[in-house]
Amino acid sequence: MSEITYRDARVDDAEQIVAFYNEVGGETSYLSFEADEYPMTVSEQKDEIRSLEGNKTNRMLLAMDGDEIAGIATIHSSHKIKARHDGELGIVVAKKYQKQGIGSELIRILIDWCKGNGVTTRISLDTRADNIPAVALYMKFGFEIEGCRRNSTLLNGMYYDLYVMGMMIDEA
Ligand SMILES: CC(C)(COP(=O)(O)OP(=O)(O)OC[C@H]1O[C@@H](n2cnc3c(N)ncnc32)[C@H](O)[C@@H]1OP(=O)(O)O)[C@@H](O)C(=O)NCCC(=O)NCCS
Numbered sequence: 001m002s003e004i005t006y007r008d009a010r011v012d013d014a015e016q017i018v019a020f021y022n023e024v025g026g027e028t029s030y031l032s033f034e035a036d037e038y039p040m041t042v043s044e045q046k047d048e049i050r051s052l053e054g055n056k057t058n059r060m061l062l063a064m065d066g067d068e069i070a071g072i073a074t075i076h077s078s079h080k081i082k083a084r085h086d087g088e089l090g091i092v093v094a095k096k097y098q099k100q101g102i103g104s105e106l107i108r109i110l111i112d113w114c115k116g117n118g119v120t121t122r123i124s125l126d127t128r129a130d131n132i133p134a135v136a137l138y139m140k141f142g143f144e145i146e147g148c149r150r151n152s153t154l155l156n157g158m159y160y161d162l163y164v165m166g167m168m169i170d171e172a
Contacts, residue, residue, distance in 0.1 A: 001068050004102055006109055009052070009060040013069075014045040017062075020069045020094070027095045027156055030131045056117045057084055061109060063093070070097040072135045074107035075114065075123070089125045091134075098133075107141050114122045114169050122168050123158060128153060129161040 009017060014088025020036060033039065040048065052058055057077035063070040073094035077084050091108065093103045114120035127134045128150065143165040151159035 002107070003102075004070055004097075006105060007062055007064065009072075010027050011046050011049050011051050011110050013062065014049060015042050016069055017049075017060075017072065018042050018045050020072065021092070024094055028092075028129050030134065031092060057087060057108065057119050059113060063097070063105055063106055065097065069092055071106055073103075073110055075119065075120070077111050084119055085121045086121045089123050103137050104140070105156050107137065111141060111169060120169065122166060124164070124166040126152075126162045126164055129163045132165050135163065135165075138165050141167070143166045 012132060020076065021033070021038035021040075022036045024032045026039055028121070030067065047059065052060055058075060060072065060074045060117055062072055071091070073091040075087040075089055077087045089107070091103060091106055093106075111123070114123060122141070126149070127138065129131050129135070135145075144167065145163045147164040149162040149164060152162040153160040
């Protein structure tokens with residue numbers, strides 16, 4: 001593994017991003033989608049990345065090992081005036097790159113960016129309550145468990161609770 005670098009997604013990454021999500025969807029049951037269930041086509045992903053250019057409240061950050069995507073973290077916010085301060089965080093690090101600090105660095109960069117974008121004052125997310133590494137990672141950065149959506153995930157006949165987590169961020 002060479003040194004991991006962090007950069008924004010570019011339009012010509014779209015094909016690799018869709019392939020990455022479709023693959024990691026099969027590596028873990030903790031994501032909301034399964035293998036090959038990522039909801040965007042390459043063309044939709046390209047449009048999404050174009051919409052991020054100059055966007056103050058939405059961002060897609062890639063962790064790159066050379067030309068290979070090691071992890072992706074996103075902040076997605078509504079355009080609505082009353083909700084745009086609240087960014088939803090999504091994160092996944094490919095299995096072979098986990099436990100090396102990449103998830104932490106992705107979140108650290110996104111929190112710093114939120115502090116400086118002039119709009120975001122809160123970050124939210126949902127995670128399965130039994131996703132111990134993810135809950136520990138979020139708590140390390142100051143997220144709190146704000147609620148629980150019981151039986152919100154149904155997988156192979158088993159129900160799983162989702163934690164609603166959030167944090168307020170200070171302005172830079
Ligand atoms: C959750 C995830 C993003 C963490 O990424 P990562 O690169 O492995 O995280 P890091 O190496 O930066 O570890 C960060 C922290 O997570 C926690 N953590 C990571 N792996 C852990 C494990 N196996 N058990 C308990 N805590 C763990 C620790 O708090 C760690 O902090 P520390 O190293 O200072 O103790 C990664 O495991 C992942 O992508 N999982 C599958 C997809 C997923 O669950 N996404 C979140 C959906 S809500």
